[in-house]
Amino acid sequence: MAQMTMIQAITDALRTELKNDENVLVYGEDVGKNGGVFRATEGLQDEFGEERVFDTPLAESGIGGLSIGLALQGYRPVPEIQFFGFVYEAMDAINGQMARMRYRSGGTKGQPVTIRSPFGGGVHTPELHADSLEGLIAQQPGMKVVIPSTPYDAKGLLISSIRDNDPVVFLEHMKLYRSFRGEVPEEEYTIDLGKAEVKREGSDVTLIAYGAMVHSSLKAAEELEKDGIQAEVIDLRTIMPIDIDTILESVKKTNRVVVVQEAQRQAGMASHIIAEIQERAILHLEAPVLRVAAPDTVYAFSQAEEVWLPNYNDIIERVNQVVNF
Amino acid sequence: MKRTLENIENQFETFQILNEDGEIINEDLMPDLSDDELKELMHRMVYTRILDQRSIALNRQGRLGFYAPTAGQEASQLGTHYALEKEDFILPAYRDVPQLIWHGLPLYQAFLFSRGHYHGNQMPEGVNALSPQIIIGAQYTQAAGVALGMKRRGKKSVAITYTGDGGTSQGDFYEGINFAGAYQAPAIFVVQNNQFAISVPVEQQTAAKTLAQKAVAAGIEGIQVDGMDVLAVYAATKEARQRAVDGEGPTLIETLTYRYGPHTMAGDDPTRYRTENMDNEWEKRDPLVRFRSFLEKKGLWSEEEENKVIEQAKEEIKAAIKKADEQPKQKVTDLIKNMYEELPSHLEEQLEEYSEKESK
Numbered sequence A: 001m002a003q004m005t006m007i008q009a010i011t012d013a014l015r016t017e018l019k020n021d022e023n024v025l026v027y028g029e030d031v032g033k034n035g036g037v038f039r040a041t042e043g044l045q046d047e048f049g050e051e052r053v054f055d056t057p058l059a060e061s062g063i064g065g066l067s068i069g070l071a072l073q074g075y076r077p078v079p080e081i082q083f084f085g086f087v088y089e090a091m092d093a094i095n096g097q098m099a100r101m102r103y104r105s106g107g108t109k110g111q112p113v114t115i116r117s118p119f120g121g122g123v124h125t126p127e128l129h130a131d132s133l134e135g136l137i138a139q140q141p142g143m144k145v146v147i148p149s150t151p152y153d154a155k156g157l158l159i160s161s162i163r164d165n166d167p168v169v170f171l172e173h174m175k176l177y178r179s180f181r182g183e184v185p186e187e188e189y190t191i192d193l194g195k196a197e198v199k200r201e202g203s204d205v206t207l208i209a210y211g212a213m214v215h216s217s218l219k220a221a222e223e224l225e226k227d228g229i230q231a232e233v234i235d236l237r238t239i240m241p242i243d244i245d246t247i248l249e250s251v252k253k254t255n256r257v258v259v260v261q262e263a264q265r266q267a268g269m270a271s272h273i274i275a276e277i278q279e280r281a282i283l284h285l286e287a288p289v290l291r292v293a294a295p296d297t298v299y300a301f302s303q304a305e306e307v308w309l310p311n312y313n314d315i316i317e318r319v320n321q322v323v324n325f
Numbered sequence B: 001m002k003r004t005l006e007n008i009e010n011q012f013e014t015f016q017i018l019n020e021d022g023e024i025i026n027e028d029l030m031p032d033l034s035d036d037e038l039k040e041l042m043h044r045m046v047y048t049r050i051l052d053q054r055s056i057a058l059n060r061q062g063r064l065g066f067y068a069p070t071a072g073q074e075a076s077q078l079g080t081h082y083a084l085e086k087e088d089f090i091l092p093a094y095r096d097v098p099q100l101i102w103h104g105l106p107l108y109q110a111f112l113f114s115r116g117h118y119h120g121n122q123m124p125e126g127v128n129a130l131s132p133q134i135i136i137g138a139q140y141t142q143a144a145g146v147a148l149g150m151k152r153r154g155k156k157s158v159a160i161t162y163t164g165d166g167g168t169s170q171g172d173f174y175e176g177i178n179f180a181g182a183y184q185a186p187a188i189f190v191v192q193n194n195q196f197a198i199s200v201p202v203e204q205q206t207a208a209k210t211l212a213q214k215a216v217a218a219g220i221e222g223i224q225v226d227g228m229d230v231l232a233v234y235a236a237t238k239e240a241r242q243r244a245v246d247g248e249g250p251t252l253i254e255t256l257t258y259r260y261g262p263h264t265m266a267g268d269d270p271t272r273y274r275t276e277n278m279d280n281e282w283e284k285r286d287p288l289v290r291f292r293s294f295l296e297k298k299g300l301w302s303e304e305e306e307n308k309v310i311e312q313a314k315e316e317i318k319a320a321i322k323k324a325d326e327q328p329k330q331k332v333t334d335l336i337k338n339m340y341e342e343l344p345s346h347l348e349e350q351l352e353e354y355s356e357k358e359s360k
């Protein structure tokens, strides 16, 4: 099996689907000749031509609307938003229009669009680039939100997203792009959307995370093991819809939960997950479900980024609180 | 139909005063600048070129953060700025740090901005400007608002904003020029057409032959200027400013220019999308070379004079970096304190939590 970084796995998935389906189109700002500012589309224009892999004018709302229109013409668009911090520019196209098309057309028109975008922080980008805005999309009925944490998952989930007939926002954590390699099969494979994965089994506490925080949670779990605490780590992989079955199964086993998100605390995914847990499993809980999150400020200017971002020590602290409750 | 478009496009000829050899080709339109003022313009361009070189070096040493190179665009940036008054309000993009500096932003604060320190964004009293905009186009609609506010308050000042060729594709660009036109607000919209938006050439950005002609649809004045000719840029902006304060509405100015360096210092590789040939062609039109030769012919500039500016720039940059280094490091508690005028209770809690963390 090949060893790939997450960005290579993403390119591989795009290549796979460009080959499989002539309706797949890949486009965005600088994705053609330049191969994307992160090089996610490196070499694809040369391989598939300018009709299928192309640059757009600089306008995210235009990219969003164009995608809706191309989908109406039977294409399967895979646009890129260069950094997810720019998604506000495309918000009406995505949440306002794309997400509602199936409903507004009485179920007659789907939007098989996969919007890829780098998100998250920790790589010292300028202001307004890094951010964790997944909650904005997850709040919109009609959208799916997928967030891989490994190269293997990135390929399988991206292929599934592209083949899905509803719109998917596929978020790629910038810090994970090149930070490690993992095994990725050369052949095509899919991973079901809406399915979480238990990354590590444990009996004392459940850590629920996605994106880069999966790795911080795994690190925290290793440290906790030294103190005799066995943490189970769940990688959600799809945050909308969430895999409530996998979560509940774990909660019933460990009776203690900490939900970890890189996003700010207010009105985030963690709040939603905690609400689901307490509505369905309150009698299984031995302690309040706690959160690890960033503080409620705008994404930190880069000098304060390291302290601002949640890390494995913050997770350990919260776990100790629920274990010693 | 076709003929209408052609007619319009043909009216947008490039305005030039100084040709590539530093000769005046448009005597009638030569702006009324004293010898000292001409020298000051040169001083600023040389200084800014050095600042660019030093900033790139400092970035490579890890001593600066985000930086978007400016070499090649000095005439566009400083020529437009030189036509302004202190009370005019600047809404810059990320590459427009030089205008802010000449408008009064201390150099050490510009360096702090680059490092992502909030003090870099705190304009000193009397410096009428926002810190550089990162979201392409957002500043254009805001400029319409600043300009309308000035008009309503009866001020004799203007709002000036900058974007690149890529920025003209954003909805905000059209909305901004249209709003300003509808209100006849005193705004100047500058498009620095440096031929590329990161890797995308302007020909792929739009079917329009010029970017200046986009003014037509908004019903405002538009002009395309040789952006490597500081006198033409100055003259066009001066005139736009006069019209604006006289209540004659906004102007769109397209400056034809080039960025010699990479898009930013964060890994862009221009050889992927530009040829050396193209680089060379544009460097022949260099704004400093051209203006220097003009001034030398007039006996207003010498190598000695230039070296003095270079030395001064280097010294001031060194002192500014030192001062930037001495500023207290930015903390998460600084961010929390800056979120609202009065902290809501959940942030009070978080302030306490992070104060504790930071004191460890």
Ligand SMILES: Cc1ncc(C[n+]2csc(CCOP(=O)(O)OP(=O)(O)O)c2C)c(N)n1
Residues within 6 Å of the ligand: A029, A058, A060, A082, A086, A089, B095, B134, B135, B136, B163, B164, B165, B166, B167, B168, B192, B194, B196, B197, B198, B263
């Ligand atoms: C809304 C938004 N989309 C994309 C970007 C990323 N980006 C930064 S600069 C740039 C190209 C801008 O080109 P242009 O407007 O021509 O200005 P230049 O950088 O050449 O001065 C892009 C795509 C951004 N900062 N904001």
